[in-house]
Amino acid sequence: MMTQSKAEHIVPSAGFQRRPLGLYVHIPFCRQKCRYCDFVSFPAGPEDPERHSSYIAALKQELKIQADRYGDRYQVDSVYIGGGTPTMLNVDRINEVVEEISRRFSIVGRDRLELTIEANPESIDALQCRRIRDGGFNRVSLGVQSLSEEMLQNLGRIHNASMAEESFSRIREIVTDNINVDLMFGIPGQTPAIWEDTLEKAMMWKPAHLSFYSLQLEEGTPFYQHYRSGKLELPSWESNREMYHTAVTRLKESGYEHYEVSSTALPGRRCLHNLKYWSMADYLGLGLAAHSYLDGIRYENTSDLDQYIAGDHLKEISPGSRKEQMGDYLFTALRQIRGFELVDFFDRFGVDFRTEYGVSAEALIREGLLICDDISLRFSAQGLDRTNLVLSRLLNHEGGPHGE
Ligand code: SF4
Incomplete structure (x- = not known):
């Protein structure tokens, strides 16, 4: 914190x-x-x-x-x-x-x-x-x-x-x-x-x-x-x-x-x-329970209306560990149909995506849930039906069976 x-x-x-x-x-x-x-x-x-x-x-x-x-x-x-x-x-x-x-x-x-x-x-x-x-x-x-x-x-x-x-x-x-x-x-x-x-x-x-x-x-x-x-x-x-x-x-x-x-x-x-x-760009949230993302740090305002009106706005600041930030990035950036560029991942975290997530990503690509063209990674049409499962397996480095 x-x-x-x-x-x-x-x-x-x-x-x-x-x-x-x-x-x-x-x-x-x-x-x-x-x-x-x-x-x-x-x-x-x-x-x-x-x-x-x-x-x-x-x-x-x-x-x-x-x-x-x-x-x-x-x-x-x-x-x-x-x-x-x-x-x-x-x-x-x-x-x-x-x-x-x-x-x-x-x-x-x-x-x-x-x-x-x-x-x-x-x-x-x-x-x-x-x-x-x-x-x-x-x-x-x-x-x-x-x-x-x-x-x-x-x-x-x-x-x-x-x-x-x-x-x-x-x-x-x-x-x-x-x-x-x-x-x-x-x-x-x-x-x-x-x-x-x-x-x-x-x-x-x-x-x-x-x-x-x-x-x-x-x-x-x-x-x-x-x-x-x-x-x-x-x-x-x-x-x-x-x-x-x-x-x-x-x-x-x-x-x-x-x-x-x-x-x-x-x-x-x-x-x-x-x-x-x-795209994980900077935004500032104002108001009750609003979230902000600034310089890689997440902020969350209070959701207590009386507290907010009394001027006590902020609830939490979470810089997150590097691993959490990478997970946050994948969770968010993969919502775009074009996915994210591997070079963008490297620029943000200083590490190759494949070094961190290669094992789980390859299993998901083989099963047709993710598509990688060496430039970007994105969901396949089939993967879009199972976004939570795919993300969970990607982030947890699991190579488990295909499910919902
Ligand atoms: S109650 Fe919720 S879903 Fe309904 S209009 Fe308000 S914010 Fe939207």
Whole structure:
């Protein structure tokens, strides 16, 4: 563990060039908690302005502290306002935070800055859209999840399919056409046909970016409890994989580039901010439970709202051992469909990837789960179905049998 004071003492030398930085800002409020969700978010209606105000004030305070600490060394080229549901707040309040970022950090020109806000259909009316546009946002990520009423109800979402479609049109008309649509598959009761119907409808909107996530059962959620007590049945693994590959195939046929396990984009519309996560570039997270990655060190903020509002932001600093950092790198970089370049691994860790992981990697390549062309290493289509197993075997140097 590195102490905060030691981290503070990293200062730029003369002639120092500012490095690119992504900024993530977490807004931890939602109108209602979805049944599968374990994100750090609290149900808080628009009738709770005091809580929102205290949170924004705490965010600005953290922003000042972090700008004093890192502002000289970095230039921000992406800002991502995520949650929770950021549009639960009056977006003017969020625009204040973005203005504060512009005041305190060096920022690339507006034409090069990617400025994203997440939105959900129940809180993105025309007024909110105008506020988003006036705040200079040039990318919106919309949480659609499904266009089947039954699936939306199963998930505990509070919007319906027509609200999702109207929101998408409204954002495109008022804010931007640079929109990501989030979809979910592997939902209880979902068949491949139901999934395909949602996928085809969403593709007809022609979003610039489309992400598709398999539902994960997270401990502590109602879904997890119901699953453990036998009250919830998920689609089979085969069905889940069929849905995944249908998405990849159909999206590619429609001109989307599959560039990350769960992400596709039209040419030129990849998410620059998320690419920072997957390429282990520096990013700073502000807000409750936000994570940062700076100079190879991970930071995590507290997830206690009262503590955060009281100004006690940081929970943990983890430089990690060299071995942990290498594992972290493989876990993250392999999410990109192109994988990672072996020379990048060497540049970061000063050791050949094959020296460290050659035995397990070769076994996985022989089984057709990984592909190596002497320049880069990546998942095969078969490996994409078993990412956890492949990573576990790769990192643990195991050469065990092929499994799920
Ligand atoms: S809207 Fe998103 S963050 Fe909020 S409860 Fe639902 S899944 Fe969680």
